[in-house]
Amino acid sequence: MSEEKPILSVRNLKTYFDVTKGIFTKKQIVKAVDDVSFDVMENETFGLVGESGCGKTTLGRTIVKLYEPESGSIEFQGKDIAKLHGKELISFRKDMQMIFQDPYASLNPRMTVGEIIKEPMIIHNIYNTDEEREQRVVELLKIVGLKPDHIRRYPAEFSGGQRQRVGIARALAVNPKFIVCDEPISALDVSIQAQVVNLLKDIQKEMGLSYLFIAHDLSMVKHISDRIGVMYLGHLVECGPSNDVYHRPLHPYTIALLSAIPIPDPDVAKNKQRIVLGGEVPSPINPPEGCPFCTRCTRATERCHKERPKPIQVGTRTVACHLYEK
DSSP states (O other): OOOOOEEEEEEEEEEEEEOOOSTTSOOOEEEEEEEEEEEEETTOEEEEEOOTTSSHHHHHHHHTTSSOOSEEEEEETTEEOTTOOHHHHHHHHHHEEEEOSOTTTSSOTTSOHHHHHHHHHHHTTOSSSHHHHHHHHHHHHHHTTOOGGGGGOOGGGSOHHHHHHHHHHHHHTTOOSEEEEESTTTTSOHHHHHHHHHHHHHHHHHHTOEEEEEOSOHHHHHHHOSEEEEEETTEEEEEEEHHHHHHSOOSHHHHHHHHTSOOSOHHHHHTOOOOOOOSOOOOTTSOOSSOTTTTTOTTOOHHHHHSOOOOEEETTEEEOOGGGOO
16 A cells, blocks of 8 residues: 555445335335445555355445445545435546456447447547547457457457456446456356456556455455455444454454365365354344344353444454453
């Protein structure tokens, strides 16, 4: 990180969905993101991890305004974008882009690669002529490791890894300052994942970008991230420098999550203690009254079941757990 200056500040963000079925049914609200706060610094990669359904993708999509927040603030470069609409929203999207999880679903199969990458340039009136845009497309294809002659091909003619590179090129087309990477490697072969992650790191270094990197693979998140946030049931339960979170986890959920990481050395793996969580993840429609993790935590007390812990500072990290309250 070159400067300790936040490019993104999220405060008390909530994203709820009404899933009520029928007019005579009791109202049901899914609390997908519930009171989340964190910062992303300039030129930093902030990794976001957690189980499926914990709200990671919803949080990312709320930040880029694909979903409307219920409440809270999203400050991007000092401006609250939570209430942006119309032309202001279009202008904001030039500075913040998203790389989607599924490269098969996120690219229009009826458009060529050139048309896909040029489309955001046309929407945001970047470059004066079609020749300039085409030249920029060729440059972007080279940056992401594709050939210039790929410009005339369709998405169906590419592998999964190549399609994701096209998605990355599309996100870079408008020269953004911030990119939300929504599990960009989870749909790819293991042999390709490291290539895409290293590509993202190289691009960040060259262009001075900031990332919100959402993923399941904790080892990969540690590799690319400066700081890591751990989500559970719509809440951010731990946040701090990647090495600290990875090697010295504080929250019981983070400890259990890290214990599940496979180790390639069979001798080391044999002696590793795996923490198996009991119970099931509570429904986000009817979350626990107290700590969201209390129904599965082996260290939960009566207080945990009644009172929701507030994030507190413990050294370099913030952790939402009663165990660390003085």
